[in-house]
Amino acid sequence: MNERQSATAILSELAQSAADRVKVAVCDIDGVLRGKSLDKDYFLTSAVRGFGFCDVVFGWDSSDACYDNVAYTGWHTGYPDASARVDLATHRRIPWEDNQDFFLCDFEDAKGRPLGVCPRQLLKGVESRLRDAGFASKVGFEFEWFNFRETPQGLAEKRYQGLTPLTPGMFGYSILRAGQNSDYFSALTSDLKGFDVPLEGIHTETGPGTYEAAIRCADGLEAADRAVLFKTAVKQIAHRFGIVASFMARWNKALPGCGGHIHESLIDLKTGESAFHDPAAPGSMTPAFESFLAGQMHCLPELLPLFAPTVNSYKRLVKGYWAPTSVTWGHDNRTVCFRVIFGSAASARLECRVGGADLNPYLALAASLASGLYGIENKMKLTAPQVSGNGYEHDAAVALPRDLGQAAEALANSKIARTLLGDAFVEHFVNTRLWEWRQYQTAVTDWELERYFEII
Numbered sequence: 001m002n003e004r005q006s007a008t009a010i011l012s013e014l015a016q017s018a019a020d021r022v023k024v025a026v027c028d029i030d031g032v033l034r035g036k037s038l039d040k041d042y043f044l045t046s047a048v049r050g051f052g053f054c055d056v057v058f059g060w061d062s063s064d065a066c067y068d069n070v071a072y073t074g075w076h077t078g079y080p081d082a083s084a085r086v087d088l089a090t091h092r093r094i095p096w097e098d099n100q101d102f103f104l105c106d107f108e109d110a111k112g113r114p115l116g117v118c119p120r121q122l123l124k125g126v127e128s129r130l131r132d133a134g135f136a137s138k139v140g141f142e143f144e145w146f147n148f149r150e151t152p153q154g155l156a157e158k159r160y161q162g163l164t165p166l167t168p169g170m171f172g173y174s175i176l177r178a179g180q181n182s183d184y185f186s187a188l189t190s191d192l193k194g195f196d197v198p199l200e201g202i203h204t205e206t207g208p209g210t211y212e213a214a215i216r217c218a219d220g221l222e223a224a225d226r227a228v229l230f231k232t233a234v235k236q237i238a239h240r241f242g243i244v245a246s247f248m249a250r251w252n253k254a255l256p257g258c259g260g261h262i263h264e265s266l267i268d269l270k271t272g273e274s275a276f277h278d279p280a281a282p283g284s285m286t287p288a289f290e291s292f293l294a295g296q297m298h299c300l301p302e303l304l305p306l307f308a309p310t311v312n313s314y315k316r317l318v319k320g321y322w323a324p325t326s327v328t329w330g331h332d333n334r335t336v337c338f339r340v341i342f343g344s345a346a347s348a349r350l351e352c353r354v355g356g357a358d359l360n361p362y363l364a365l366a367a368s369l370a371s372g373l374y375g376i377e378n379k380m381k382l383t384a385p386q387v388s389g390n391g392y393e394h395d396a397a398v399a400l401p402r403d404l405g406q407a408a409e410a411l412a413n414s415k416i417a418r419t420l421l422g423d424a425f426v427e428h429f430v431n432t433r434l435w436e437w438r439q440y441q442t443a444v445t446d447w448e449l450e451r452y453f454e455i456i
Contacts, residue, residue, distance in 0.1 A: 005091075007088040007089070010088050010091050011044060011047060011088070014040065014043075014044065014101055015040075015044055017040075017101075019040055019100065019101060020039070020040050021037050021038065021039065021040060021100065022037070022038050022039075022040055022043040022100070022101045022102070022103070023035055023036070023037050023038075023094065023097075023100055023101070023102045023103075024036055024038060024043070024084075024086060024102070024103050024104070024105050025102070025103075025104055025105065026053060026057060026084060026104070026105050026106075026107065026118075026120075027104075027119050027120055027228055027360070027362060028057045028058065028062075028119075029058060029117070029119065029360065029363075029428075029429065029432050030061065030062045030309065030310075030360060031119070031228060031231070031309075031358075031359065031360030031361060031362070031363070032062055033228060033229075033232045034057045036053075038051075043086075046086065047086045047088065047103075050083050050084060050085045050086070050108070051083075051084055051086075052081030052082070052083065052084070053081060053082055053083075053084040053105070053107070054079055054080075054081055054082070055072070055073045055077075055079060055080060055081065055082040055107075056073065056079045058070075058072055058073060058082075058107075058117050058118075058428070059072065059073040059074055059079060061432070061435065061436065061439075065439075067431065067432060067435050068435070069431045069434065069435055070428055070431045070432065070435075071427065071428070071431075072117050072424075072428050082107050082108075082109075082115065083107065083108045083109070083110070083112075084105040084106070084107055084108075085105060085106050085107075085108055086103050086105050087103065087104050087105060087106055088103065090102075090103050090104040090225055091103055092195055092196045092229075093194070093195075094195060095190075095191045095194035095195060096191055096236060096237060096240065104120070104225060106118060106120050106121050106124070107121060116422055116424030116425050116428075117424060117425055117428045117429075119360055119362035119363050119366075120221075120224075120225075120362050122362060122363065122366045122421060122422075122425055123220065123221060123224055123362045123363075123365055123366040123369075124221060125366075125422075126220075126365075126366045126369050126370045126373070126420075127219075127220050127221055127369070129370070129373060130220075130266075130369060130373055131269065133373060133376065133377065134268065134269050134270060135266040135267065135268065135269060135275055135373075135376075136219060136266065136267045136269055137219060137220035137223075137264065137265075137266060137267075137369055138217055138218070138219065138220075138264070138265045138266070138267060138349075139217060139218065139219070139220045139223035139224070139262065139263065139264050139265075139365060140200070140214060140215060140216065140217030140218075140223060140262075140263040141214075141215050141223060141224075141226070141227040141230070141260065141261070141262055141263075141361060142212065142213065142214040142215065142259075142260075142261045142263070143212065143213060143215075143227070143230065143231070143247065143258070143259070143260050143261075143357050144205050144210060144211070144212040144258035144259050144260075144357055145210070145211060145212075145231075145234065145245055145246060145247045145258055145357055146165070146207070146209055146210055146245070146246045146247075146248070146251060146258060147165070147166035147184075147209040147210070147211060147238060147243050147244070147245050147246075148163050148164060148165055148166060148209060148243065148244045148245075148246065149164045149165070149166055149209075149242065149243060150163055150164060150243075150244045151242065151244065152239075152244065155244060161446075165208035165209030165210075166181060166184075166208075166209030166243060167180065167181070167204070167208060167209050168208055169208060170206045170207060170208070171204055171206070172203075172204055172205050172206035172207075172210075173203050173204060174203075174204040177204045178203065178204055181241075183241065184237075184238070184241045184243060185202070187237050187240070187241070188202060188211075188213070188234065188237055189202060191233065191237050192230065192233055192234075192237075195229065195233055196226075197215060197226045197229050197230050197233060198215070198216040199213050199214065199215060199216065200214040200215070200216050200217075201213070201214050202214075205258075206256065207255050207256060208255070210258065213230070215227060215230055217263065220365055220369060223361075223365070224361040224362045224365050227260075227361035228360075228361050228362065231247055231357075247260075247357040247358055248312055248357070248358060249308070249310065249312045249313045249315065249316040249356035249357060249358045250312060250315040250316040250356075253315075256316075256321045256322050256323075257315065257316030257318075257321060257322075257323060257356060257357075258316070258356065258357035259316075259322070259323060259353060259355065259356060259357060260355040260356055260357045260358070260359045260361070260364070261351055261352065261353050261355065262351070262352045262355060262364060262365060262368055263341075263349050263350070263351050264349060264350050264351075264352065264368060264369070264372070265348060265349040265350070266288065266289075266292065266372075273345065274345040274346070274348055275288045275289070276288065276289040276292075276348040276349065276350075277289075277342075277343070277344065277345040277348040283331070283340075283342055284342045284343075284348065285340070285342065285348075287379075288376055289348070289350070290381070290382040291372075291375040291376045291378075291379060291380045291381070291382070292350065292372035292373075292375050292376055293329060293338060293340065293350055293372070293375070293382055294375045294380035294381060294382045294383070294384075295371045295372050295373065295374040295375015295376065295378070295380050296338060296350070296352065296368060296371040296372050296375065297327050297329065297337075297338065297382075297384055297398075298371070298374075298375065298380060298416075299367075299370075299371035299374060299416055299417075299420070300327055300337070300354065300371065300400070301327060301398055301400060301401065301410060302410050302411060302413075302414035302416055302417055303367045303371065303411065303414070303416075303417055303420075304354070304400055304401055304407040304410070304411070305404065305407045305408055305411050305429070305430075305433050306359075306360075306363045306364055306366070306367040306411075306429075307352070307354045307355040307356075307359055307364050307367065307368075308354065308355065308356055308358075308359070308404070308407065309358065309359060309360060309363070309404075309433065309436075310356075310358050310404065310436065311403070311404050311436060311437065311440040312356075312358065313356045313358055313359075313404065314401075314402060314403045314404060314407075316356050317354070317400060317402075319392040320392060322334065323353070323354070323356075324336060324337035324353055324354050324391065324400070325392065325399065325400060326391075326394065326397035326398060326399045326400060327384070327397055327398040327399075327400065328384070328387045328391045328394050328397045329382075329384060329386060329387065330386050330387040330388060330391060331386060333387060333388070333389075333391060334353070335387075335389075335390050335391035335392055336353070336387050336391035337352075337353060337354050337391070337400075338350060338351070338352060338353070339351040339353055350372075352364075352368050354400070363429075366421065367420070367421070370420040370421065371420065374416070374419075374420060384397070403437075404433060404436060404437045404440070405434075405437040405441075407433070408430055408433040408434050408437060411426065411429070411430050411433070412426075412430045412434075414426075
């Protein structure tokens, strides 16, 4: 939304426009946008009083299979409507859909309170606690993703085998490869800017048909909004060029995976200055910065599913493949879990590198900021040594859970998680991850068929 526009002005402008439809969307547990196209008159009324949205969006997985192990909703409740509230501050227009008006929504319970299982509401709650503590967040997401010269129909027909990457070879930061697909490359930057998801930069990453983009930083909620919208927008823009974009964490065992990294800093609300930068301190790190990092390192092993939410996420967390496998930190070091950028007052920040491109931005950022705030409030000391060189060889570091099953059990047993994120959310999210792990355990993979079918 243009900061100079009030909610009243937005509604007035929309009422007088020639548009007859408005698109709205909510974010589910997996970070997938689910939406509707509404009649404009109905939207204008709903923007004031809210509207019904089937709560099944929190009762099924990414493939629309209904959970059988969650309490919030299910066959036992009859999948009723939940109350969705339009956030007018999220107003955008979709350039590739004739500039159709678009809004994000939040879920509320029957008493008008934030719904405990709603990812966007979870982050809003963490942001509120951060402000109460005297800080404001400044966040930027960056994503790597795969691009294939395919169609959705073709993927299904090929059963996701023998796919054709957009470009061949391992060619990171390639001017050549970007130029060979300049129409797609240009559309990404221009259309995303028109969708109010501005990019700081975009380039090819190492791997066939792999791109990476850094989204311009903003306050935490806006940054997460941009990140969620970025992933959906990229898929829609790619489709126009006969390309399928995938944010799967890792699709090929011979190639690195794709990350979803979070760059974070805090602003001191009393001074308006960086809470992370002190030129007189060693490494220019303030005590608040050290405690913020210490809190994240302390909490991460118990909160990992919020950064690595799928079975496939853990295929990316492998030594030597540009993703962390243990809780480490270092200065400008891309082999560690937490990369500290000392920089200046404007650039001092923490990069959390554990998340994959498959993360839900609201959940990952909520967990990250809440952990950092936990460290500040408890005046935690940064006792873990700074890693120089290869972080994968730092054997003393705490190892991360190796698969989604282990990670979900750690989250289920975490008192810290319940303190930071609430019982209602943790119970629901843990059960969705255990469901995901159960679906994987019953699957028969191509690897198993090739290895055992004839020989055993």
